[in-house]
Amino acid sequence: MNQRALNLSLLLLSISLPLQAQTTIDPIETLGEIEILDPAAEALVDPDAKIERLATGFHWSEGPVWIAEGGFLVFSDVPRNTVFKWQDDEGLSIYLKPSGYTQSASREGESGSNGLAVDNQGRLILCQHGDHRVARMDAPTTAAEPKFITIAAEYQGKEFNSPNDLAIHSSGAIYFTDPPYGRIGAFKNTDRPLDYQGVYRVMPGEEPTLLTKKLRAPNGIALSPDEKTLYVAQSDSSNLIYMAYNVLDDGSIDEGRVLLDVTELGKQRPGSCDGLKVDTAGNLFATGPGGVLVISPEGKHLATIRTGDKIANCGFGEDGHTLYMTSNHDLCRVRVKAKGMGF
Template sequence: MRIELLAATFILCCVAPTWSLAQQDVSPIETIGTIEILDPAADSLIDSEAKIERLATGFKWSEGPVWISEGGFLVFSDVPQNTVFKWQEGKGLGVYLKPSGYTGEPIENREPGSNGLALDGEGRLLLCQHGDHRVAMMDAPVTSPEPKFITIAGDIDGKTFNSPNDLTVHSSGAIYFTDPPYGRPQGFDDPDRPLDYQGVYRVMPGEPAQLMTKELRAPNGIALSPDEKTLYVAQSDRDRPLYMAYPVQDDGTLGTGRVLLNVKRLADERPGSADGMKLDSNGNLFATGPGGVLIISPEGKHLATISTGDRIANCAFGDDGHTLYMTSNHDLCRVRVKAKGLGF
């Protein structure tokens, strides 16, 4: 399912002179892709002429970006390489954390590393670790990373998770996360996985995890609305790729979900599936999916697509909140947007 490494070395790119945030003293970088406006409402969220910039390439499957405001840099996973990379303006690319998702002896696993990343309310790095089958916290400051981890959630009722994929953090400290089997050596058919379903969970650090729903075959990306009253979950199932919206109850559990947007028709025409997502401050979803990052209104209307020209896994707002960083298969990309990311 993953496109193999296209280059033996990473290609570090410089800053385009049109980029408004930082240094202007280097040669232009490559711009790629297109912006497709589908509804006039998108005009307030992104410029149709915005340039998508490729910052680095050569990854096996880039995933789970998160902006570290304390240090002014982006970190993101390369799941097959069991590595978290760091990209910083003016400094380029480097290894941030290795191993990132599997800390045991070498095994046969195509995707052993970390996947989704997030920061908790105290700015500590949380990781969905495929190979170790858990949600963990890095036991070190984000500016001085070390491969030391504390387990936040490793099992449900004594049964090891499949391979936690993505997560989002509630202001209460609760962590919601998804658990498809993509990090298992044989995926859905892996004989060693103790769970016969794929769940969405909630966990308060120091407490047992709670199953929220197991109705989705392939739960993947996950995010909370600005008012934290809705939990969005992407399903990356080939036959039914969609984005779900679940009401969050006062006790943190979920009510009956509704389909926000089904993208099956789009998936039949374009590469990729429903995957990671982030929200802007007005509740619009920037959701990776078939053809790129889909901008979706809170009502479920597809407003625009940011297309890198390749399959895309996840995205995150960074810098001043108006930069969207995108992990697109073997690339790390970015684009300036008019929308402002939630939390900035």
């Protein structure tokens, strides 16, 4: 049996939810469109670029991040408690299982990992919904028996809601959001130790610091290229906004400002303000209503990359000019002119 056939066999054995098996698309399909709203966008995205669907059958795909050492992408399927791997010459395979809930007792809901990132030493950092923590994958590890080291699991003695997404500062500090989507019942869960949704900063080995608790549903998070601005997406359908905060010398943030409000757009198109990434020029590639919104540092909506479905998150990979998108049940990608941070 060749490697791709073996990978697919393992995937078929792992299915526990009523959805078609995860599978590589062969031959790769193209879908969607690039919607240009401002001429400035054409320096960042080609209006004729082809959006490719690489794999399908996920329950809710999230958190794509490129692993430079090895040349492959990893991403979460949150309800399946699994991190998958995509590599051009191998297709799709399981990378980590479990990924976000490591207890023996059964659990429903969005228990797996969500946002993923690579720290300054090349190690995988995960927002783990089911374990209510930010953790680092301990290497070596296997898909069958992953080991994790806790970075942050509580604030002032109270367990986090469900860390959702994260951004890593050059100092090693981790900025992360903590909405309740990984809790059974989410916002309706009245047994949560924390009765608010926070944005935090933690230096590994130290206690977390609460930066703000003024957002009802903080979600995606990213730092500007100069690390002087922290961006946070809010996934509250009644107030869909991208916030921009000045990062102060001690790592804390100011009161912030609304960079872009897309609440009205959210009434017309599917999808919410979710994950986001930043290119080397400071433009945001932010998931939102209708797809991935390309937003200037000044907050102007320049273009939308549309797969035709809700997009949870995105991440740059390969040489920095490929944007991978976790689009609901699909994994997609598109070549762009912009270059992602870190490449």
